[in-house]
Amino acid sequence: MVTLQLRQLNIPPGQRLLLRDVSWAEFEAILGxxxxxxxxxxxxxxxxxxxxxxxxxxxxDKEIISDLLKALLEELNTEFLTLxxxxxxxxEMLKGIEPDQCFYIQNEAVVRGKKRLDMATDPPPDLxxxxxxxxxTHPETYAALGVPELWRxxxxxxxxxxxxxxxxxxxxxxxxFAG
Amino acid sequence: MVTLQLRQLQVPPGQRLLLHDISWAEFEAILExxxxxxxxxxxxxxxxxxxxxxxxxxxxFKETIGDAVKxxxxxxxxxxxxxxxxxxxxxxxxxxxxxxNCFYFQNEALVRGKLHFDLSQDPPPDLxxxxxxxxxSLxxxxxxxxxxxxxxxxxDDGTLSIYLLQQDRxxxxxxxxxxxxxxxxxxxxxxxxxxxxxxxxxxxxVREWVREQS
Numbered sequence: 001m002v003t004l005q006l007r008q009l010n011i012p013p014g015q016r017l018l019l020r021d022v023s024w025a026e027f028e029a030i031l032g033x034x035x036x037x038x039x040x041x042x043x044x045x046x047x048x049x050x051x052x053x054x055x056x057x058x059x060x061d062k063e064i065i066s067d068l069l070k071a072l073l074e075e076l077n078t079e080f081l082t083l084x085x086x087x088x089x090x091x092e093m094l095k096g097i098e099p100d101q102c103f104y105i106q107n108e109a110v111v112r113g114k115k116r117l118d119m120a121t122d123p124p125p126d127l128x129x130x131x132x133x134x135x136x137t138h139p140e141t142y143a144a145l146g147v148p149e150l151w152r153x154x155x156x157x158x159x160x161x162x163x164x165x166x167x168x169x170x171x172x173x174x175x176x177f178a179g
Numbered sequence: 180m181v182t183l184q185l186r187q188l189q190v191p192p193g194q195r196l197l198l199h200d201i202s203w204a205e206f207e208a209i210l211e212x213x214x215x216x217x218x219x220x221x222x223x224x225x226x227x228x229x230x231x232x233x234x235x236x237x238x239x240f241k242e243t244i245g246d247a248v249k250x251x252x253x254x255x256x257x258x259x260x261x262x263x264x265x266x267x268x269x270x271x272x273x274x275x276x277x278x279x280n281c282f283y284f285q286n287e288a289l290v291r292g293k294l295h296f297d298l299s300q301d302p303p304p305d306l307x308x309x310x311x312x313x314x315x316s317l318x319x320x321x322x323x324x325x326x327x328x329x330x331x332x333x334x335d336d337g338t339l340s341i342y343l344l345q346q347d348r349x350x351x352x353x354x355x356x357x358x359x360x361x362x363x364x365x366x367x368x369x370x371x372x373x374x375x376x377x378x379x380x381x382x383x384x385v386r387e388w389v390r391e392q393s
Contacts, residue, residue, distance in 0.1 A: 002185035002205065002212050009183075010197035018189040018198050026181065033181050176257045 006033055009051075011040060016052040023047070024094060031087060041085055042094040044140045050138075054100075054131075061131045061153055062100045068150075069103065069129070079108045083117075083125065090119050093144040099128040103149075119145060127151060139168050185212055188230075190219055195231040197316055202226070210266055215343050220264060222276040222317045229317040234312075237279075241310050245280040245371045247379070247385045248306070251358055254389040262304065266270050269298045272325035276309040281328075303327045306357050307393050310334045320349050330356050332363065338364050339367050360393050 011017050022030070027044045034040065043050045054062075066082065073080045081104040089096035102112050102125035110123055124145045130137045132154045142150050143166055150168055152160040160166035190196050201209070206223050213219065222229045224231045233241075245261070260283040268275030281304035283290050289302055303326045312319055312333045323331055324347050331342045331349065341363065342349035343356055355363050369388055373381035 002208050004182060004183050004185060004198065005200075006181035007200045008201070010199055012195060012197060015194050015196065016191065017194065018191060019183065020187045020189055021184075022187065029181050063365075123309075 003085040006030060008018075011051055011053040013039075013053050014055040016050055017069040019051070020048055021051040024091065027032075027096065041098045041100070041164070042096070043098070043141060044089075044094070045138065045141055046094045048174070058100075058131050060097060062129065065129060065131070065158065066101045069107065069127075071121075073103075073105065078105060080105045081108050081111060086117070088117075088119055088124060088145050090144050092120075095141040095144040097138055097141045097145070099142075100131045101129040104131075129153070143168060185209060190230050190232040192218075192232050194232040195238075195314075195316055196230055197232070197273050198228040199349065200226055201228045203273065206275065208270060209316055215294065215329075220277045220279075221266070222322060223268070223274065223314070224317055224322050225273045225278075227317060229315065231315060237310050240367075240370070241279040241388045243306055243378075243381065244310075244334055244339070244366060245331070246382060247370070248280070248308070250360065250382050250385045251389050252282075252284070254386045255358070255360075257284055258291075259284050260287055260290055260293075265296070267296070267298060267303060267326050267328075269326055272324040274322045276319060276322045276326070278304070279310045280308040280327075282306045282308075282357075298326060303329075306332065306355075308332050308334070311336075324348055325351065334367065337367050337371065338366050361389065362392065 001034070009017065022044070027049055028051065031042065040051050040053045070082070083102050083104070085098040085100065086102065087096055087098045105126040106125055107123040111117060114122070124147045127149045128142055128147045128150045130153070132152055138151055139150065139161070143163060146163065148163050152159045152161065160171050162171050190197065197201070202221070206228060209228065210221065211221070213221070217233060220231045220233060249259070249261065251322045262281050264277040264279065265281065266275060266277050286302040286305055305321060307328050308330060309319055313335055320342070324344060327344070329344045333340045333342065341352045341355050355361065356393045365388070369384060370381060373384055
């Protein structure tokens with residue numbers, strides 16, 4: 001049986017890799033070893049870990065849509081907090097993800113100033129953004145975390161999904177701005 | 180330090196992965212563990228191993244161009260051997276790869292019927308086929324050069340380019356060394372024109388195209 005070190009793996013931009021039979025402890029260890037300073041994005045669901053290396057095109061879209069959302073929120077005089085690709089983990093449901101971008105809006109006051117977030121006690125982000133160029137969206141994971149709204153850039157469109165009874169349904173209006 | 184088992188790694192179709200600091204012994208162990216029955220294709224160059232999982236589109240052109248090579252050979256009555264994606268490797272050169280397909284023509288008589296190869300004694304294939312070479316991270320040309328493969332056909336997005344080995348590097352050429360009488364760059368157009376007419380019609384058309392030129 002061939003054994004490899006995590007550091008030997010190099011995922012080229014635009015590519016993704018799946019790792020099977022990864023325990024929660026290994027997932028945590030992998031997150032620790034990958035560290036903060038990296039371009040790759042991870043998602044974990046019940047033993048399967050995906051590591052994805054975004055393309056420049058992906059990052060450009062992420063920045064433009066994030067800037068647009070921030071401009072809208074400022075224009076509406078709404079307080080918000082962005083946490084970028086922070087990993088969000090649900091230990092009980094064995095799911096974890098790093099969104100392309102995420103926003104606290106309704107719950108901004110609850111998490112304001114917090115250095116660490118624990119999904120067992122803190123609320124999840126109110127809105128997560130996924131850029132779907134390399135066909136990666138993990139709605140089950142976002143649903144498990146309880147993220148109320150998911151924005152997905154797919155092709156020329158931005159699709160907005162809301163969590164209703166544990167499932168995402170596409171909507172044409174969004175409540176993140178309603179209140 | 181996180182340690183992983185090779186069997187935990189899954190490269191989805193159309194995706195590729197690079198592994199660093201892989202010794203020759205590890206490369207051989209990885210080849211053995213991956214086994215023969217796999218879609219993934221590997222390439223090795225001085226410690227770096229690429230694992231690539233092809234898409235159906237990739238396989239379509241591999242098959243149609245590979246068939247065209249055989250139909251050309253048959254029409255021109257040139258004997259050949261075809262070894263598909265055999266792993267070609269030379270430890271002394273720290274180089275190994277699996278082409279999309281490969282053929283012996285000029286050296287066919289030397290390897291006829293052979294089932295085991297040792298490139299320190301046997302000649303390398305005379306012609307290798309590479310599909311979507313630009314979508315592979317590890318540059319194939321330096322590896323092919325160290326294996327000594329004299330001719331490579333590269334198919335990429337509707338274009339077939341011919342590369343010939345000169346000294347230790349490849350130069351793009353207008354004429355195939357294996358089939359100097361044919362304009363092999365026309366093959367993708369022919370294949371595309373018959374995509375919805377079936378393989379048999381395509382194969383007849385390829386043979387007809389060869390006869391027209393000879």
